[in-house]
Structures are given as C-alpha cells and as structure tokens.
Amino acid sequence: MSSKRFTKDHEWIEVDGDVGTVGISDYAQHALGDVVFVEVPEPGRVVAKGAEAAVVESVKAASEVYSPVSGTVTAGNQAIVDQPGLVNEAAEGAAWFFKLTLSNPGEVADLMDQAAYDAYLKTLE
Amino acid sequence: MTQSETPMLTVPLDALHRELGAKMVPFAGYSMPVQYPAGVLAEHLHTRSGAALFDVSHMGQASIRGAKAVELLETLVPGDIQALGLGKTRYSVFTNDQGGILDDLMISKLAEDHLFLVINAACKHADFAHLKAHLGDKVELSMIEDRSLLALQGPGAAAAMVTLCPEAGAMTFMTIAEITVAGIKCLATRSGYTGEDGWEISVANADVETLARAILAAPGVMPAGLGARDSLRLEAGLCLYGSDIDTTTTPVEASIAWIMSKRRRAEGGFPGAAVIQKQLAEGAPRRRVGIQPDGKAPARAHTEITDEAGNRLGEICSGGFGPSAGGPVAMGYVPAAFAGVGTKLKLVVRGKAMDAHVCDLPFVPHRYFKG
Numbered sequence: 001m002s003s004k005r006f007t008k009d010h011e012w013i014e015v016d017g018d019v020g021t022v023g024i025s026d027y028a029q030h031a032l033g034d035v036v037f038v039e040v041p042e043p044g045r046v047v048a049k050g051a052e053a054a055v056v057e058s059v060k061a062a063s064e065v066y067s068p069v070s071g072t073v074t075a076g077n078q079a080i081v082d083q084p085g086l087v088n089e090a091a092e093g094a095a096w097f098f099k100l101t102l103s104n105p106g107e108v109a110d111l112m113d114q115a116a117y118d119a120y121l122k123t124l125e
Numbered sequence: 126m127t128q129s130e131t132p133m134l135t136v137p138l139d140a141l142h143r144e145l146g147a148k149m150v151p152f153a154g155y156s157m158p159v160q161y162p163a164g165v166l167a168e169h170l171h172t173r174s175g176a177a178l179f180d181v182s183h184m185g186q187a188s189i190r191g192a193k194a195v196e197l198l199e200t201l202v203p204g205d206i207q208a209l210g211l212g213k214t215r216y217s218v219f220t221n222d223q224g225g226i227l228d229d230l231m232i233s234k235l236a237e238d239h240l241f242l243v244i245n246a247a248c249k250h251a252d253f254a255h256l257k258a259h260l261g262d263k264v265e266l267s268m269i270e271d272r273s274l275l276a277l278q279g280p281g282a283a284a285a286m287v288t289l290c291p292e293a294g295a296m297t298f299m300t301i302a303e304i305t306v307a308g309i310k311c312l313a314t315r316s317g318y319t320g321e322d323g324w325e326i327s328v329a330n331a332d333v334e335t336l337a338r339a340i341l342a343a344p345g346v347m348p349a350g351l352g353a354r355d356s357l358r359l360e361a362g363l364c365l366y367g368s369d370i371d372t373t374t375t376p377v378e379a380s381i382a383w384i385m386s387k388r389r390r391a392e393g394g395f396p397g398a399a400v401i402q403k404q405l406a407e408g409a410p411r412r413r414v415g416i417q418p419d420g421k422a423p424a425r426a427h428t429e430i431t432d433e434a435g436n437r438l439g440e441i442c443s444g445g446f447g448p449s450a451g452g453p454v455a456m457g458y459v460p461a462a463f464a465g466v467g468t469k470l471k472l473v474v475r476g477k478a479m480d481a482h483v484c485d486l487p488f489v490p491h492r493y494f495k496g
Contacts, residue, residue: 033352034166036446037423037453055475057423059165059356059446 004092005068005111008120012092013068015108021096024056024065027121029091032058035084040076041098047071049107054097056087069107071100136182137273137330138337145348153246155183158350168349169356169448172319173489176281177349178340182273185249186327187242189256191264194240198232201259203376203395205386209234214299214314217384218376219255224397224404225372226379228252229364231325233301233314241301241312243274243325245366272312273333277340278323278349278357280492285343286324293324298493307339315494319354320361320487322494360447360454362415362486368426369413369442369456377404378458380413380486411439412464415486416455422474423453424481429473430457438463441472450488459483 004012010028013020029035039055047053047067054065054076076098080086087095102108112120133156136142142149147158158180160168171177189198195206204217211234219227228248233241244252253268260266277286287294290306296315304313309332317323328336340346355365364370370379375397382405389395393402418424428441444455455472463470466485471478 033160034164036166036448037421039422057446059169059448060352062423062425 005108005113006117006120007066007068007111009066011066011068013108013111015102015105018102018105019074019099020069020071020102020108021099022053022065022068023096024087024091025117026091029088029095032056032061032063032087034059035087037062038080038084038087038097040078040081041073043073043075045073047073047100049104056097057084065097067100068111069100069102070104071102073098073100075099134183136180137333138180138182141334141337142180142348147348147350150351152351153183155246157183158348160350160352161348163347165350165352165356166448168347168353171347172279172321172349172353172357173449174280175345175347176277176279176285176323176343177353178337178346179276179278179349179351179354180273180337181276181325181354182333183246184274185242185244185246185252186269186272186274187244187249187253187256188267188269189240189242189260189264190238190267192238194238194264195234197260197263198240199389200395201255202230202232203385203389203398203401204232205389206232206234206240208386208388211236212300212302214301214316215384218370218381219252220376220395220397220401221372222396223372224375224377224400226366226370226374226376227255227372229366229370231314231316235301241327243327247367269327271330272327273330275326275328275333275337275340276317276319276323276354277326277346278317278319278321280322281345282321282323283494285340285346288343289339296324296494297496298322307336309336309339311336318361318363319357320363320489320491321357322492356445356448359443359445359456360450360487360489361491362456362488364413365443374413374458375401375404375409377401377409378411378413408461411458411460413442413456413458414464415484415488416441416444416457416470416472416481417484417488418453418455418472419480419482421452422479424455424472424474424479428455428457430459430481431471431473431478432463433469433471435471435478438470447488454488455481456486
C-alpha cells in the first residue's frame with residue numbers, strides 16, 4: 001500500500017521526515033487528457049495548504065494544482081516542464097510537481113490515505 | 126439553455142461513438158464525441174499525417190429552391206452567389222444590420238435554382254427563422270433533418286476515399302458532387318475545417334453507420350472528436366462562430382473580407398452593407414490577427430491582450446496548444462494600429478504579462494487539393 005496521501009482535488013503528497021513531494025493523481029492525469037504545459041513553483045516560495053502552487057494544462061484546458069499542506073518549496077520538477085507528457089505517463093511517480101518543507105506536519109493527517117481516496121473516487125463515478 | 130432543462134439530442138452515430146470508446150460531451154444541445162481513447166493529441170497529429178473521420182452531424186443542413194434562390198440569398202449574405210459555378214461551394218456569413226455576423230456557413234450550388242447550406246449547430250434554428258422571415262414566401266426552404274454529416278480529413282483522406290469511391294479523387298477543393306461511397310449515395314464537398322484536404326459527406330441517417338464503418342475500415346483512417354477538430358481549425362486560422370466571430374464582429378474586423386467579391390463590395394445589397402463598405406474603404410477599427418506567444422504557456426480565450434506598456438488592447442478569441450505547431454497558438458482582436466505582423470504584445474496569463482507578437486495566419490499551412 002502506498003504511503004501517499006491525497007486531496008479531494010486529486011493532488012498527492014508523500015512525506016519523508018519534514019519534506020513532502022507533491023504531484024497529481026493518476027485519476028487527475030487521466031481526466032485531464034494529454035498534458036501539454038506545466039508550470040512549477042520556484043524554490044523559496046511559501047505556499048499555504050489549499051493554495052494554488054502549480055499549473056497543469058491539457059490541449060483543451062488549464063487547471064491549478066493546490067498544495068496539500070503548508071510549507072516552503074524546495075524544488076520544482078524541471079523534467080515535467082521540459083516534457084509535460086511525462087505527467088500522463090508517470091503521474092504518481094517521476095512526474096512529481098514540487099517538493100516542499102512542511103511548516104505544519106500535522107496537516108498531513110487531514111488528507112486521505114490510498115484506501116480512502118480510492119473510495120472517494122468511486123463516489124465520483 | 127442548460128443541460129438540466131434540455132434533454133441532450135443524440136446523433137445517429139451515437140451507438141458507434143460509444144462502441145469506439147468515445148468520451149461524449151454536451152455540445153450545442155447534442156451529446157457529441159470530444160475524443161476517442163487515442164486522445165486529442167494523437168487524433169490531431171493523425172489528422173495532419175494520415176486521415177481522420179469526424180462526425181459533425183450536429184451541424185445544420187438546409188436547402189433553398191426556387192427560380193430566384195440565388196439573388197434572394199444574396200440579400201442575406203455578402204458572398205457572390207451569382208458568380209458561384211454549378212457544383213461549387215463557397216464560405217460565407219449571414220450579416221445583421223450593423224454588419225455583425227449572425228453565423229458563418231457553406232453555400233453550394235447544386236443547380237441554378239437549388240442551393241445547399243451547411244450551418245452551425247448552435248445557430249441553425251435562428252438561421253432557419255432568419256431565412257424564413259426574409260425569403261420564406263419567395264423560395265422553398267427546407268431544413269434537412271434526415272441526413273448526417275461526416276468529415277474525412279487529412280493528407281491520407283484521398284487515398285482512403287478512392288478505395289470507396291474511385292471518382293471522388295477527381296474532385297477539387299470547394300466542389301460538390303453526388304457520389305456513391307461504399308455503395309451509398311452521398312452528397313459530398315471536397316472541403317472541411319482542419320486546413321487539410323478531405324471531404325464533408327452528407328448522407329441519409331439510415332445509412333450513416335454503414336458509411337462510417339466503411340470509411341473507418343479504409344486504410345489509415347482513425348476516428349477523431351471535436352477536441353481535435355477545434356485545435357486543428359485553430360492552427361488553420363479558421364474562425365469558430367461564437368468565439369472568433371459573432372454579432373459584434375464584422376467580416377472586415379474578422380479578417381475574412383476575402384469572402385466578398387468586387388461586385389458585392391461595390392453593390393452592397395446585404396444587411397449591414399453600409400457599415401461594411403465604410404470599413405472596407407477606411408479600414409476597420411480593430412482586426413482579428415494571429416498571435417504567437419513567445420513562451421510556452423498557452424493563452425486561452427478571453428486572455429487579456431495589452432501593449433508593451435500594459436494598456437488593454439483586446440482579448441484572445443481562440444487560443445491554446447497547437448499540437449502540430451508544437452507550442453501555443455492564438456488569435457485575438459487588436460486595434461488596427463497593432464495588427465501588423467511582428468507587432469509586440471503582452472498576454473496576461475494568470476496575472477503575468479507574457480511576451481507575444483502578431484503573426485501570419487495560418488499557423489500550419491493549408492493543404493487543400495486544388496487539382
């Protein structure tokens with residue numbers, strides 16, 4: 001079972017110590033369709049839980065990626081900026097969007113685990 | 126009109142679309158395929174390299190018959206329908222008294238007293254009412270409800286088409302003919318709205334599924350949805366009614382004044398002629414232009430266009446990612462002084478002013494078959 005936690009907006013975060021890695025779920029990439037443009041945050045940017053942190057665009061539409069938790073961005077993933085299609089291929093792996101240092105690790109507990117997220121997705125069908 | 130109030134209409138190919146795995150979306154009151162499992166990107170690229178079949182049956186088809194059909198239709202459109210040869214098709218618009226555009230349409234001359242029109246889905250009832258109100262007692266009008274419309278598009282369209290209809294290969298761009306495709310009688314124009322060679326095929330609803338299956342079985346053909354159709358027509362620099370042209374834009378402002386011949390420009394005789402003639406003589410205050418964002422971020426419809434100092438100039442009417450162009454492409458309205466190719470602009474995307482410049486249209490060269 002994955003140690004990822006998920007938001008209702010289909011972001012995921014994987015936490016190691018006080019560092020989180022954030023991306024969008026496989027469900028989200030599938031719903032978006034072909035991803036053609038990605039914008040990731042610069043290191044040093046302070047983001048609040050639920051605040052807009054990145055942008056992902058498919059052929060047809062632009063969507064915001066919200067930070068699942070509060071913190072300070074330490075890295076954006078240049079690989080998906082250079083090759084947006086990677087988001088479709090590896091949404092929950094190599095195509096992470098950004099890493100951040102958590103300012104309030106307790107916020108992670110509010111997020112869904114894999115089983116809860118899978119159950120949530122079933123309610124969207 | 127909202128989805129909850131209005132039941133979705135279905136096209137005769139609805140079951141086939143679902144069998145092919147299409148994602149169906151509401152469009153102009155119809156449930157239509159926006160994409161198939163291959164996805165918009167693959168469908169778009171395949172249309173530019175091979176051939177794709179689109180169902181555009183939501184669009185309206187109409188016929189006008191009568192000895193004076195040609196001269197009467199000219200009272201509603203600025204196009205030269207008198208000069209249109211038999212078996213030829215022309216792109217035109219219905220105008221209003223302000224010179225604005227009520228709809229764009231394709232007009233084909235099947236006989237001197239018989240015109241065939243293809244009009245937009247969202248406008249078709251208003252168009253028909255407009256025709257009836259102005260011409261109703263002088264010509265025989267009919268909305269054709271029992272026929273579907275397919276578009277086969279792409280550089281591979283001709284090779285695929287001739288396997289089903291050998292004589293189709295002799296047709297040239299913007300001609301219309303009654304042909305038999307896969308044993309089915311069709312009315313086909315060598316045209317489309319992707320910038321590629323191809324055909325739009327009007328066929329009886331009862332036969333459309335058999336025809337669609339035969340075309341899909343032809344070499345190199347895959348199905349494509351409205352998503353790809355939109356990105357293809359945007360790269361081709363073609364106007365989408367409701368986005369790039371509407372009742373507030375004249376043909377001169379929309380940069381489609383080429384639809385008017387010398388005679389019609391001089392004579393007028395269509396709604397809003399005075400406004401349009403004045404713009405032809407003096408220039409329109411604003412123009413639709415191609416806009417190339419200099420960065421990678423797509424600029425979508427309604428994105429604000431400013432000059433380099435940040436003064437508002439207008440907005441993007443259609444914009445997005447062009448799969449064949451390999452980056453963002455857009456069209457927008459700017460004041461005439463900013464319409465020159467190369468003029469530097471800014472596009473306000475998510476609050477940030479991004480560099481862009483006015484460019485030539487189309488983004489991808491048209492590849493029509495002119496014989």
